[in-house]
Amino acid sequence: GNSVTQMEGPVTLSEEAFLTINCTxxxxxxxxxxxxxxxxxxxxxxxxxxxxxxxxxxNKGFEATYRKETTSFHLEKGSVQVSDSAVYxxxxxxxxxxxxxxxxxxxxxxx
Amino acid sequence: DTxxxxxxxxxxxxxxxxxxxxCEQHMGHRAMYWYKQKAKKPPELMFVYSYEKLSxxxxxxxxFSPECPNSSLLNLHLHALQPEDSALYLCASSQVxxxxxxxxxGQGTRLTVV
Numbered sequence: 001g002n003s004v005t006q007m008e009g010p011v012t013l014s015e016e017a018f019l020t021i022n023c024t025x026x027x028x029x030x031x032x033x034x035x036x037x038x039x040x041x042x043x044x045x046x047x048x049x050x051x052x053x054x055x056x057x058x059n060k061g062f063e064a065t066y067r068k069e070t071t072s073f074h075l076e077k078g079s080v081q082v083s084d085s086a087v088y089x090x091x092x093x094x095x096x097x098x099x100x101x102x103x104x105x106x107x108x109x110x111x
Numbered sequence: 112d113t114x115x116x117x118x119x120x121x122x123x124x125x126x127x128x129x130x131x132x133x134c135e136q137h138m139g140h141r142a143m144y145w146y147k148q149k150a151k152k153p154p155e156l157m158f159v160y161s162y163e164k165l166s167x168x169x170x171x172x173x174x175f176s177p178e179c180p181n182s183s184l185l186n187l188h189l190h191a192l193q194p195e196d197s198a199l200y201l202c203a204s205s206q207v208x209x210x211x212x213x214x215x216x217g218q219g220t221r222l223t224v225v
Contacts, residue, residue, distance in 0.1 A: 043218040103152070104151070
């Protein structure tokens with residue numbers, strides 16, 4: 001079957017620290033992979049995506065590389081800001097528009 | 112325009128009420144979705160419409176009734192809900208390209224059933 005597993009949160013970091021949020025997936029075929037971010041009280045915003053193996057998605061200083069050999073799509077940022085505090089969801093898009101979401105990882109960034 | 116607009120933002124309804132949630136997009140997307148999200152949980156898929164036809168129903172109770180009157184609009188009709196149906200209801204849309212394309216989400220409707 002298809003599934004996404006994310007690291008448990010919350011993750012608490014100081015401003016300017018390095019961020020990694022782990023995401024691994026199980027899928028048959030060749031899904032696209034996504035990171036979405038959700039700020040309190042809001043909907044989900046697409047942060048970045050990768051559509052095939054070895055693609056790197058990037059946006060606003062965040063990066064993730066589609067690794068087929070390790071079935072992973074880890075999210076990284078070199079220097080986090082307080083404004084990055086949110087919940088981050090890893091997702092895969094597969095099988096005619098059905099998206100599979102991970103459980104979400106809450107990030108708290110302290111000044 | 113990359114917006115998905117949902118109305119209302121908040122809704123409180125009694126268990127005997129009938130209400131509707133509305134969703135609109137003008138990106139030319141032909142796939143539209145309803146998701147339900149409980150606190151501290153990921154979104155759960157409820158329905159998918161493709162070319163205005165229902166293509167996926169994730170075994171949702173009949174008290175939730177979706178409708179897609181045209182390619183820009185998606186409604187969710189609510190009737191005889193239970194308190195456990197209280198959640199954030201998210202609408203999303205995407206292109207129909209075999210699943211390898213991102214979904215754009217609205218801000219959601221925060222529903223409270225009393």
